[in-house]
Amino acid sequence: xxxxKTEHSLQKLKVFGVNxxxxxxxxxKNSNITVLALKPQMFPKVLSEIAPAVGPNNIIVSVxxxxxxxxxxxxxxxxxxxxxxxLNTAVQIRDGAICYSTGRNIVDADQELVHxxxxxxxxxxxxxxxxxxxxxxxxxxxxxxxxLILEALSxxxxxxxxxxxxxxxxxxxxxLGAARMVVGIPRQGGSKSDLPEVGCPYKLKDEVCSxxxxxxxxxxxxxxxxxxxxxxxxxxxxxxxxYELARLNE
Amino acid sequence: MTTVGFxxxxxxxxxxxxxxxxxxxxxxSRIxxxxKTEHSLQKLKVFGVNxxxxxxxxxKNSNITVLALKPQMFPKVLSEIAPAVGPNNIIVSVxxxxxxxxxxxxxxxxxxxxxxxLNTAVQIRDGAICYSTGRNIVDADQELVHxxxxxxxxxxxxxxxxxxxxxxxxxxxxxxxxLILEALSxxxxxxxxxxxxxxxxxxxxxLGAARMVLESGRHPGELKDEVCSxxxxxxxxxxxxxxxxxxxxxxxxxxxxxxxxYELARLNE
Numbered sequence: 001x002x003x004x005k006t007e008h009s010l011q012k013l014k015v016f017g018v019n020x021x022x023x024x025x026x027x028x029k030n031s032n033i034t035v036l037a038l039k040p041q042m043f044p045k046v047l048s049e050i051a052p053a054v055g056p057n058n059i060i061v062s063v064x065x066x067x068x069x070x071x072x073x074x075x076x077x078x079x080x081x082x083x084x085x086x087l088n089t090a091v092q093i094r095d096g097a098i099c100y101s102t103g104r105n106i107v108d109a110d111q112e113l114v115h116x117x118x119x120x121x122x123x124x125x126x127x128x129x130x131x132x133x134x135x136x137x138x139x140x141x142x143x144x145x146x147x148l149i150l151e152a153l154s155x156x157x158x159x160x161x162x163x164x165x166x167x168x169x170x171x172x173x174x175x176l177g178a179a180r181m182v183v184g185i186p187r188q189g190g191s192k193s194d195l196p197e198v199g200c201p202y203k204l205k206d207e208v209c210s211x212x213x214x215x216x217x218x219x220x221x222x223x224x225x226x227x228x229x230x231x232x233x234x235x236x237x238x239x240x241x242x243y244e245l246a247r248l249n250e
Numbered sequence: 251m252t253t254v255g256f257x258x259x260x261x262x263x264x265x266x267x268x269x270x271x272x273x274x275x276x277x278x279s280r281i282x283x284x285x286k287t288e289h290s291l292q293k294l295k296v297f298g299v300n301x302x303x304x305x306x307x308x309x310k311n312s313n314i315t316v317l318a319l320k321p322q323m324f325p326k327v328l329s330e331i332a333p334a335v336g337p338n339n340i341i342v343s344v345x346x347x348x349x350x351x352x353x354x355x356x357x358x359x360x361x362x363x364x365x366x367x368l369n370t371a372v373q374i375r376d377g378a379i380c381y382s383t384g385r386n387i388v389d390a391d392q393e394l395v396h397x398x399x400x401x402x403x404x405x406x407x408x409x410x411x412x413x414x415x416x417x418x419x420x421x422x423x424x425x426x427x428x429l430i431l432e433a434l435s436x437x438x439x440x441x442x443x444x445x446x447x448x449x450x451x452x453x454x455x456x457l458g459a460a461r462m463v464l465e466s467g468r469h470p471g472e473l474k475d476e477v478c479s480x481x482x483x484x485x486x487x488x489x490x491x492x493x494x495x496x497x498x499x500x501x502x503x504x505x506x507x508x509x510x511x512y513e514l515a516r517l518n519e
């Protein structure tokens with residue numbers, strides 16, 4: 001049940017057949033879980049606007065980077081239930097990476113609801129709020145790193161005579177398979193929210209590097225290029241920018 | 251029903267058997283595997299497949315016979331099995347750098363030969379597979395081979411000359427991604443997350459991104475643009491990766507694969 005400032009922005013949602021309105025209060029009154037998917041600078045205004053409607057049946061879930069639970073809690077009634085989540089683009093294909101933290105008024109039943117809500121669209125972990133900013137660099141922004149890497153691999157294939165389509169499919173399928181080996185396979189007989197046993201990247205890497213073979217030469221090339229540090233720097237760049245935006249919005 | 255044979259009991263055979271069995275495409279009783287030593291066959295016995303020390307037995311009992319051997323073993327093994335290779339056999343080599351020609355030369359004139367490149371994720375049915383067919387392969391054979399491989403991953407057919415490039419793009423590529431995941435996991439740990447949580451987040455993000463590209467059919471560049479909001483967090487990470495020359499580093503890794511693949515093929519001629 002989305003509400004929004006303009007009818008124009010609601011157009012894109014109408015295709016899903018959801019209920020739409022220009023009134024944010026209407027959204028809060030009609031929902032149990034209310035997701036605030038706004039730019040950080042919009043929060044003060046919108047929170048003041050919806051505060052009167054926030055009751056014991058509402059769980060307010062912010063998905064904005066850098067907006068703290070505290071800053072939300074301060075602008076809502078004292079009893080307001082607040083959750084802060086980080087997620088990424090792949091929620092649209094139900095393979096998102098989601099991490100959330102809960103405010104002081106969230107009880108077990110609320111958390112179960114929120115956890116189930118997010119689990120329906122991806123891998124969901126709960127954590128302390130202080131970790132959410134690091135998670136932005138690791139899974140919030142990370143899809144972009146992988147798209148960049150896939151484009152480069154696809155270019156490599158094209159350079160070596162493969163078509164663009166074949167190159168991209170090979171590279172992305174290889175990425176998918178490798179990721180799944182680490183993400184892990186759901187345990188037999190476990191419930192849907194049970195986490196699989198996570199794979200170990202360095203063991204898996206060793207397993208595919210046969211002595212004197214092809215793959216270990218590629219590893220040498222990546223190490224010479226400092227790719228590991230480049231990935232760690234990218235995460236740093238995210239966290240730093242996230243922090244800057246949060247300061248701007250205080 | 252199709253029976254599958256494996257000559258060579260190493261990691262590739264184990265990975266393929268695992269994937270095939272979990273796909274239900276073949277049952278253990280229809281899989282035959284042989285190898286030089288009883289010791290190497292031990293790892294396959296847990297799958298409940300038929301094992302033997304005789305490579306000829308494998309060829310006689312299988313429709314699709316996978317040669318999962320080191321390239322230097324090929325001349326010897328091909329001479330050994332040649333007498334048993336008949337019109338019902340499709341010989342599938344999964345060895346990097348071994349040409350269809352070099353196999354065809356050592357087998358009867360009518361022998362049906364396929365050369366394939368695959369990767370480790372066949373064991374979880376998400377492999378990336380590419381194959382080329384020899385001169386005696388007819389449509390029905392190719393359909394069989396295509397179905398066989400599709401049961402364990404994304405399967406594309408291509409001209410043989412492209413298989414060496416594919417090694418760099420999907421054969422070896424899982425290792426690039428494991429390296430990248432370890433680095434991202436390190437970054438998370440550096441910022442206070444546990445190893446487990448870091449690895450889960452990074453790998454799930456990688457999984458989602460790969461699926462987005464595969465299933466949308468959209469260009470990775472377009473998907474990247476979509477997640478880079480003006481002045482936001484993500485575009486700063488992109489800047490960092492560009493400064494570090496990560497794109498060229500990936501292209502160099504593919505080159506290193508192809509070069510080494512070529513060297514090994516020359517050694518084995």
